Amino acid sequence: MIEFILNNKKITTDANKSMTLVDFIRENRNLKGTKIVCREGDCGACTVLVGQLCRDKKSVSYQTITSCISPLANAHGKHIVTVEGLNIANKLNQVQQYLKDNYASQCGFCTPGFVVAMINYCLNADSKTEEQMLDAISGNICRCTGYVAIINAAKKVVAESKNEGKKLTLKQLIQHGFIPAYFADIFEQLKSLDQIPYVVSGQEIIAGGTDLYVQQADTLLQATNLRYILQEQSQTVAIEDNECSISGIAKVSDLFDSEELNQRIPHLREYLRLLSSEAIRNMATIGGNFVNASPIGDMSIFLLALDAQLLIAQGDNSRTVALKDFFLDYKKIDIKKDESIAKITFSLPNENSYFHFEKVSKRKHLDIATVNSAILIKYEDNRITNIDLSVGGVAAIPKYLVNTCQFLKDKEINSATLLQAIEIMNQEISPISDVRGTAEYKRLLANQLLKAHFIKLFPEQIIFEEVVTIVGEAS
């Protein structure tokens, strides 16, 4: 049995655990406000809130997910809120009112998703900035409005959902008409809900579902040996001295939200914003990004440069493998059927080392990279003492640039060295043409992103004009 709270109703169901949450909501519960558009997490029309007890068990925390690629099983023990669960009798909630007032809803198909995402912003977002609001709606696509009206409404929500610069409490949100009154009772209800993890002794691991449900939702619906590991709650990000350890089921948002990690890796949030929408970051796991083995996987590229080590578990046994050795060939990885990624560890950048991530895609946000790249560089006395470079989209696997790194080690940082390094990189990569771009473009892009790393990190040493070919005379 799966038990959870759906809006203000407790649900106990023996429905197929691997059906998508959106199908359960729409078909089994006849709540039609949550819309289906793409079934691949790329539009946000099916966005719902997921509430769960905070780790300290003192309050409920909410976040958004896209219910089209989330298994019903992952709702177990949670509070799931659809747009209907945000409705207040006989009037609009504040977010709904601002959307209406600003003409931010035309055909109405994307609107429920925006309502849910904006309420999520109201429930979270401590500092209440417009940037955080854009994060909140970053995964919501609208085809009618051109977003201007939505942004106008969003700005109103940002202005009105704070009190003296601070976010409104749950109680205040109820008082001010943002959310219905029943939210006040959810904490007690979640506590009383069976908090025992929902364990299924299957072999096939499902975490956030962000990849598997895009590829094979129908197959999963008929699968009998699934194991829904996201229910296995644990501390996901731990930092000790210079070492960071994250669990395989850590979600990207766990990294995004970790204040400590953000202090240790400058601009981390900027990088992670390029990965996906907030709702997807709330579901996608780091381990999942690795086992997906996409040559363009953002977290793979990210953590390759941090020289991450994987602790791979098989029952009580475990082994360690370096991420750069984990990818064997196209979509082939060093993991057996009954193994799983338990933990990922890496050294954090320190005062002499610099990390940077670059990604270019057709659309800047919520898009798969054409080419992505990361660098970790240790630099002392004007010399590179250590360097790790990764680049995605230019080989069968997420590429760790062994030769380029070797070349750059112990070198001085200057334009000539960089140009030589690019020549070496060009021998290491072998891009192919596909829907994301021609081989020629990807190669040029990989070159440019390597330059971008150095220009960004060493603006004193690397001058744009010295490393970039300027054709003809500049005007």
Add this chain to the structure above:
Amino acid sequence: MKNIDANGHVRGESLFIDDILTKQHTLHAAVLASEIGHAKDLKIDISRAKQFPGVEKILLASDIPGENEIGGILLDEPLLAENEIHFQGQPLAVIIAETEFIAKQARKLIKVTFCMLPVITSAKQAKQQGQFINDARSFYLGDVSASFANCKYVYEDETFSNGQEHLYLETQGAYAEKMENGCIKIMSSTQGPTVVQRIAARVLGLAMHKIEVDVTRLGGGFGGKEDQATPWAVMVALACNHLNRPVKLILDRHDDLKMTGKRHPYESQFKIGLDENYKIMALEIEFLQNSGAAADLSPAIAERTLFHATNSYFIPNVKTTVHSCKTNLPPNTAFRGFGGPQGMYVIESAIAKAANHLNIPAWHIQHANLLQDNDTFSYGQIAQQVKAKDTWDQLQGNINIKSIQDFVNVFNDYNIETKKGMAMMPICFGISFTNTPMNHARALVHIYQDGSVGISTGAVEMGQSVNTKMLQVAAQTFSIDPDLIKLETTNTTRVANTSPSAASATADLNGKALLKACNALVERLKHVAADVLVAGVDTIELKDGWVVVNQVKSDLDWKELVFKAFWQRVCLTENGHYATPTIKFDKSKEKGHPFAYHVYGIALITTTVDCLRGTYKIDSIDIVHDFGKSMNIGVDLGQVEGALAQGIGWMTMEEVAYNDEGRLLSNTLSTYKIPDVFSIAEDINIEALETEGHDLAIFKSKAVGEPPLMYGIGVYFAIQNAIKAFNPNYKLKFHSPMTPEKVMMGLYEK
């Protein structure tokens, strides 16, 4: 007035096709589509699929009792393939089962055999092989050849504008149920209820009165549901007719992308001639429209390309020709702008090319050639109430265009890692269906005895808030509280023989019909009031819910007046009919007066290109748009903003890709990207032109749906101007969209 659907939308309570509570015993359908682009000797083996538990029926062409023909303009498209396959995604069979899941599982068991034929994917290939949908069309004005001989500057080039996926968020779908006496009711997500009714009747071999089509609203249409909502509706009607059970079909996104047509890609050649003052003296264009495998609306779209080939410019000598080329792609179809954007893209390319050679900003040429009153369009219409210069001048009054150009130039002198580019984009778009007989509409108004009002029109609500405008027309004419008025669904039994909601003209046509109906009712009610209050009819007015006599409020309010009228056996129902006056077009001469009026506007766009990464952003867009006298500026601004974003998407990131076999590669939302909240310009200013509006527009409020899409074309050229600032060797490209890939390759081309 806010969008009258807003409350339902924001609460998730508005009903779309897929949200209608299905009746007991409803069956679900899935469509098997061709995986091959061109073949003959098609054989479909359904023997295994038929046995699959839960499958009720598999429909093939042979199950069609009437004609297997869904073509509108030409009769060249079967509902289900018969012997031949003409594109990947062509429907071959419809599987009807207890659940959608079962239908899709069974679909995998159908075996298809065929004999492959060569595939054509580009318009140019089709032309070389003589594959056309219909005869080419040409518009002529003046004497092009003589004029070119006298031009000081003449430039020629080729252009390509890619297609565009509609990506209405709600996929195609329909739900049908059997009524008594062999009748069928279809609920469809269509812009054209009458189209669905007519084609369903034809395919089922029934009279049109046996088919009722009902439309509540669409989750976006953009032209993609003008003709191409029809097959799915006909399929469920056919299934329902066979099985006597309700049948529902909602395409999943993957099927929708694969099976439906898109905006037409165009390959074109232009030749432009200018005199020493940069006046465009002659223009010659040959447009090759990639129509896909069947006519669909292609001939009409091709025609509109010719109508807009000169955009907002007066060009005295014009020769434009369009070929609708038959290829093995899904039949391309209507998309906001309807061939107009493709036409304007070419003239703007020609101007950009000329400007580049003359080493002047393109806006010098644009400005020198703006249309004026009494100029003649290439199709013979005399331009009247032209607002091309007015919009330009109002923008110039707000922001000095030259100073923006100077700022961009100076910025580029002092920056190397990023470069800025600017472009102007004027628009001129004709309003009316270019097929004159389609320009009519009806509205049915019931005043109920309690004073509440129900309105049915032929307009389909798809997010453009046409129903809000209709409600405004009635509320204003009756002068009553809008809460007393309800907009009914669009239904063929209440309003028949409708034209689709398209051509930006829906509010004009249906609004004018509604206005007539309301005025007739007001007249009748005034007589009742005059009778009751013993006053002259001429002294009576209805105002704010009250009867006013000689400008003095009486004791008689709306509700009482209506009830008295009812008691006096006065007819409280009226059907208004409107047909646009003044318009005509003679296709044998390709001359006439096809448009009720034109909509004008101007946009100034600035962009910044990251010369290291080849990415770009749009800094600002400043628009002065000719709304006429807008009857709902909130709604109309939303139309401009939404159309603009779609135009920008078409010109920048939206890249429809097929391989040489005609397989759609951009077949998911992860491979076909449309603008998101971060993609739009940082600074957008849209101002209304100060104008009195046009009498043929409803309440003088001009049509607004399509024209602003074409502002997006300016973004394409603004980005190129930035590239050019970085790489002086850069050769201007006329090959949209301007993806980051093209920017990068352009920045570094030798």
